[in-house]
Amino acid sequence: MLSEKLKEILNKKKAKLKEKYNTPDGDPKVAVEFELLLRMAQANVPPKYWDYDLEDLDDANNHVKQKVSKYCLSFEKVLEKGVGLFLVGSNGTGKTLTASIILKKALEAGHSARFTSLNEILSLSTDGTYDSDARKLFKEQIMEVDFLVIDDITKTYKNQQKQTSSFIDIQFDNVFRTRANYNLPVIITSNHKREEALQSVDQILTNSLLSLFSEHLKDIIFLGKDRRIGND
Numbered sequence: 001m002l003s004e005k006l007k008e009i010l011n012k013k014k015a016k017l018k019e020k021y022n023t024p025d026g027d028p029k030v031a032v033e034f035e036l037l038l039r040m041a042q043a044n045v046p047p048k049y050w051d052y053d054l055e056d057l058d059d060a061n062n063h064v065k066q067k068v069s070k071y072c073l074s075f076e077k078v079l080e081k082g083v084g085l086f087l088v089g090s091n092g093t094g095k096t097l098t099a100s101i102i103l104k105k106a107l108e109a110g111h112s113a114r115f116t117s118l119n120e121i122l123s124l125s126t127d128g129t130y131d132s133d134a135r136k137l138f139k140e141q142i143m144e145v146d147f148l149v150i151d152d153i154t155k156t157y158k159n160q161q162k163q164t165s166s167f168i169d170i171q172f173d174n175v176f177r178t179r180a181n182y183n184l185p186v187i188i189t190s191n192h193k194r195e196e197a198l199q200s201v202d203q204i205l206t207n208s209l210l211s212l213f214s215e216h217l218k219d220i221i222f223l224g225k226d227r228r229i230g231n232d
Helices: 004-021 028-042 058-073 075-081 095-108 116-125 132-143 164-181 202-218
Strands: 084-088 113-116 147-150 185-189 217-221
Touching: 004 028, 028 095, 028 185, 058 095, 058 217, 084 095, 095 113, 095 147, 095 185, 095 217, 113 116, 113 132, 113 164, 116 164, 132 164, 164 185
Parallel strands: 084 185, 084 217, 113 147, 147 185
Antiparallel strands: none
């Protein structure tokens, strides 16, 4: 179910599409573009990234454009083998933007997708213990979508002591392992290399996750400066 704010944003987007094509709602061009916007909203893709494409990455990340373009042209093969991505780099270099664009391309190609955070995963998982509706949402939106983005695990995954609780580790391991077993890709963004991002109080669990990452995720490293700084 969409929030009132998302509905408001979508209405504004539809008005702009009608103005762009100088045509009523029923025009096929408006309908097609609006349907994609609606699907992105339903997939929880942040609205600030809806209108972007790979060309909007800065020149320092031309290698990212090439790798991600190849990835997006191979969705069927990616789903067959369960190949995900680990997008790593400094703040503001385009990781979340790129992850959102991948989901946009997946939705355009007719696949299901979800943009989420570890906080949302933990919330749905915990609520699902006692609530059948939350359990259904967790299954449909986290476990079964074709493409799942987990954004910035370094902000939500670690506590102030830079260690994670066993509960968080186990939930993250469960999501990633279950999806890997069904060859469902996970795309993760992080400010730290995988060894640092996954460091846990339980070294056995850390090693298990690193092994899964090695098998199912390909690293894409982002370069350049923080594009948010000085961006008025």
